Amino acid sequence: xxxxxxxxxxxxxxxxxxxxxxxxxxxxxxxxxxxxxxxxxxxxxxxxxxxxxxxxxxxxxxxxxxxxxxxxxxxxxxxxxxxxxxxxxxxxxxxxxxxxxxxxxxxxxxxxxxxxxxxxxxxxxxxxxxxxxxxxxxxxxxxxxxxxxxxxxxxxxxxxxxxxxxxxxxxxxxxxxxxxxxxxxxxxxxxxxxxxxxxxxxxxxxxxxxxxxxxxxxxxxxxxxxxxxxxxxxxxxxxxxxxxxxxxxxxxxxxxxxxxxxxxxxxxxxxxxxxxxxxxxxxxxxxxxxxxxxxxxxxxxxxxxxxxxxxxxxxxxxxxxxxxxxxxxxxxxxxxxxxxxxxxxxxxxxxxxxxxxxxxxxxxxxxxxxxxxxxxxxxxxxxxxxxxxxxx
Amino acid sequence: xxxxxxxxxxxxxxxxxxxxxxxxxxxxxxxxxxxxxxxxxxxxxxxxxxxxxxxxxxxxxxxxxxxxxxxxxxxxxxxxxxxxxxxxxxxxxxxxxxxxxxxxxxxxxxxxxxxxxxxxxxxxxxxxxxxxxxxxxxxxxxxxxxxxxxxxxxxxxxxxxxxxxxxxxxxxxxxxxxxxxxxxxxxxxxxxxxxxxxxxxxxxxxxxxxxxxxxxxxxxxxxxxxxxxxxxxxxxxxxxxxxxxx
Numbered sequence: 305x306x307x308x309x310x311x312x313x314x315x316x317x318x319x320x321x322x323x324x325x326x327x328x329x330x331x332x333x334x335x336x337x338x339x340x341x342x343x344x345x346x347x348x349x350x351x352x353x354x355x356x357x358x359x360x361x362x363x364x365x366x367x368x369x370x371x372x373x374x375x376x377x378x379x380x381x382x383x384x385x386x387x388x389x390x391x392x393x394x395x396x397x398x399x400x401x402x403x404x405x406x407x408x409x410x411x412x413x414x415x416x417x418x419x420x421x422x423x424x425x426x427x428x429x430x431x432x433x434x435x436x437x438x439x440x441x442x443x444x445x446x447x448x449x450x451x452x453x454x455x456x457x458x459x460x461x462x463x464x465x466x467x468x469x470x471x472x473x474x475x476x477x478x479x480x481x482x483x484x485x486x487x488x489x490x491x492x493x494x495x496x497x498x499x500x501x502x503x504x505x506x507x508x509x510x511x512x513x514x515x516x517x518x519x520x521x522x523x524x525x526x527x528x529x530x531x532x533x534x535x536x537x538x539x540x541x542x543x544x545x546x547x548x549x550x551x552x553x554x555x556x557x558x559x560x561x562x563x564x565x566x567x568x569x570x571x572x573x574x575x576x577x578x579x580x581x582x583x584x585x586x587x588x589x590x591x592x593x594x595x596x597x598x599x600x601x602x603x604x605x606x607x608x609x610x611x612x613x614x615x616x617x618x619x620x621x622x623x624x625x626x627x628x629x630x631x632x633x634x635x636x637x638x639x640x641x642x643x644x645x646x647x648x649x650x651x652x653x654x655x656x657x658x659x660x661x662x663x664x665x666x667x668x669x670x671x672x673x674x675x676x677x678x679x680x681x682x683x684x685x686x687x688x689x690x691x692x693x694x695x696x
Numbered sequence: 697x698x699x700x701x702x703x704x705x706x707x708x709x710x711x712x713x714x715x716x717x718x719x720x721x722x723x724x725x726x727x728x729x730x731x732x733x734x735x736x737x738x739x740x741x742x743x744x745x746x747x748x749x750x751x752x753x754x755x756x757x758x759x760x761x762x763x764x765x766x767x768x769x770x771x772x773x774x775x776x777x778x779x780x781x782x783x784x785x786x787x788x789x790x791x792x793x794x795x796x797x798x799x800x801x802x803x804x805x806x807x808x809x810x811x812x813x814x815x816x817x818x819x820x821x822x823x824x825x826x827x828x829x830x831x832x833x834x835x836x837x838x839x840x841x842x843x844x845x846x847x848x849x850x851x852x853x854x855x856x857x858x859x860x861x862x863x864x865x866x867x868x869x870x871x872x873x874x875x876x877x878x879x880x881x882x883x884x885x886x887x888x889x890x891x892x893x894x895x896x897x898x899x900x901x902x903x904x905x906x907x908x909x910x911x912x913x914x915x916x917x918x919x920x921x922x923x924x925x926x927x928x929x930x931x932x933x934x935x936x937x938x939x940x941x942x
Binding site: 311324325327328329331332335336339364365366370374379380 | 710765766769770773880881882883884886887890
C-alpha cells in the first residue's frame with residue numbers, strides 16, 4: 305500500500321461543533337492508525353488474519369469502551385468521542401473497527417449496563433486495555449434477522465447453569481477470552497451469560513472463506529453441556545431488549561465508522577483524479593468525474609450532519625433505536641455507493657491493493673448486512689412511522 | 697531536573713497559505729494548526745524521556761493567545777506536567793524570546809529546550825536570543841541529548857560528521873530530527889491533560905523590534921518540458937533561447 309496520505313474532509317465546518325478534546329481524540333486515533341495500521345492492513349487483509357499485536361494500541365487510543373466510566377477502566381468520554389474513534393478506525397478498515405466496536409458495545413456495554421458490580425470490576429478494566437478480549441454471541445446459524453427465535457439455551461442445575469447451543473458469525477470469537485452469550489432459560493426468556501475460554505465444552509472454531517472483513521477474525525461459538533457458574537449470569541436485564549440495547553450502541557458506532565470508510569474512498573479518489581492525466585488534463589476536470597466527486601462529498605456531508613445530531617441525542621439519552629437504524633442504514637449504503645464510484649474514478653488502479661478502495665468495498669458488503677440488514681433497518685423505520693409491523 | 701520546553705503552533709503542512717491586511721499578515725482562516733513538529737516530536741518528547749529516566753518535571757511555555765490552548769493541551773496529553781501561556785500576540789522573535797526569558801528566570805529551570813525552528817516562519821532565532829537573555833550557553837541543532845548530574849552531553853551534525861559537546865546546566869538547546877521519536881498521546885494522557893495546570897501569565901510587555909512590511913508567495917511553478925536525454929543540443933538551445941539563462 306502507498307503511504308497513507310489521508311486528510312479529513314469537513315465541507316460544512318462540522319469541526320466547529322466539536323470540542324478541542326474531541327479533535328485531539330480524533331487526531332490521536334488517526335495518527336496511531338497511520339503509524340501502526342496503514343502499513344500492514346493490506347497484508348493482514350490478504351492473509352485473512354486480524355493483527356493481534358494491535359490490541360494494546362487500540363486500548364491505548366481509547367478504542368475499547370471509551371464511554372465506560374473511569375472507575376471501570378474506561379475513559380468516561382461522551383458518545384461523540386466514541387463515534388470519532390470508530391470513524392478513524394473504519395477509515396482504515398471496517399474489520400479493525402469491528403474488533404473495537406464489538407469489544408466496546410457488545411461486550412463492555414452489557415457488562416456495564418446489565419452486570420453487577422463484581423462482574424464490572426472483574427472484566428471491564430482488563431477489557432479496556434485489551435489485555436482481555438471479548439465477543440458477543442447472539443446470531444445463530446438459523447436465526448439472523450430473527451434473534452428471538454434462538455435455540456441456544458441453559459438449564460438451572462442448582463449450583464450452575466448448563467449451556468447448550470451454537471452461535472455463528474461472531475467477530476473476535478477465535479481469540480476471545482470471554483463471550484457474552486445470549487441464551488434462553490427454561491421458561492424461554494433470554495439472558496446474557498459470560499462464558500470464559502477454557503470452560504469445558506466451549507469451543508470457538510474459526511470461519512474461513514470470507515471475501516470481506518478479512519482483517520477481522522470471525523468464528524463460531526459452540527456450547528456442549530458447558531457448566532457456567534451462576535455468578536456469570538448478567539442479572540440486571542433480560543429479554544430480547546437486552547441484546548438489542550447493545551446493538552443500538554454498536555450500530556451507532558457503525559454509523560460513524562461508515563463515514564470513515566466513505567471519507568477514505570473519497571479522499572483517495574479526489575487526490576487520484578487531480579493527478580491522473582488523460583487527454584492532456586487531470587481527469588478531475590471532466591464533468592462525469594466531477595459529478596461523482598461532488599455527489600460523494602454531498603452524501604458524506606449529509607451523513608456527518610445526521611450522525612453528529614444522533615451523537616447529541618445519544619449524549620442526552622434520547623436517541624431511539626429507530627433513529628439509530630436510520631443512521632446505520634443510510635451511512636453504510638452511502639459508503640458502499642461511494643466505494644463503488646471511487647473505484648471507477650481510479651479505473652484499473654481501483655481494483656488493486658495499492659489503494660484501499662476495493663478492500664473498503666468488500667468490507668462494506670458485510671457491514672451493510674451485519675448488525676441488522678439494510679432491509680431490516682428499513683422495516684424498523686417503516687414500523688416506527690406507520691405503527692405497522694412488516695417483519696412477520 | 698526542571699525542564700522548560702518552548703512550544704509554538706504552526707499551520708498543518710497541508711494548509712493553503714494566504715495573506716491578509718495588504719499582505720502584512722498570515723490569513724489563519726480555515727487553517728488547521730498543529731504543534732510545531734520540531735517542538736513536539738523532538739524537544740518535548742526528549743524532555744519527557746529525561747524526566748521519566750531521571751525524575752523532575754517538564755513545563756511547556758507558549759507565547760500567544762487562547763487560540764494556542766489546543767496545542768498546549770496536546771503537549772500536556774503527550775506528557776508535560778504543566779504549561780505556561782504568556783498571554784500576548786507576539787509579532788517578532790525578540791518579543792517571544794524576551795517573554796519566555798522572563799518566565800524562565802522566575803522558574804529556575806535547569807534545561808530549556810526548543811525546536812530548531814518553527815515551520816511557519818523558519819526564523820530559528822528564539823533559542824539563541826533566549827540563551828543570551830538567560831546568560832546561558834546555546835547549543836543549536838542537537839540530534840542527541842543526555843544529561844548526567846549537572847552536565848549535558850549534546851551531539852550535533854556537522855559537515856561530514858558529528859560534534860559532541862558538553863555543557864553545564866543551565867543550558868538552552870534547540871532540537872533537530874533524531875533527538876527523539878514522535879509520541880502519539882494515549883487516552884490516559886488525554887484524560888490526565890484535563891486536570892493539568894495551564895497557567896495563563898501576564899506578559900512582561902516587551903515591544904516588538906521589527907515590523908512586517910509584506911509577505912509574498914513563491915512564484916507559481918512553470919510548466920515542465922521534457923527533453924530526450926539523447927538530444928542535449930535541444931536542451932542547450934532552449935536554455936539559451938527560451939529560458940535565457942545561458
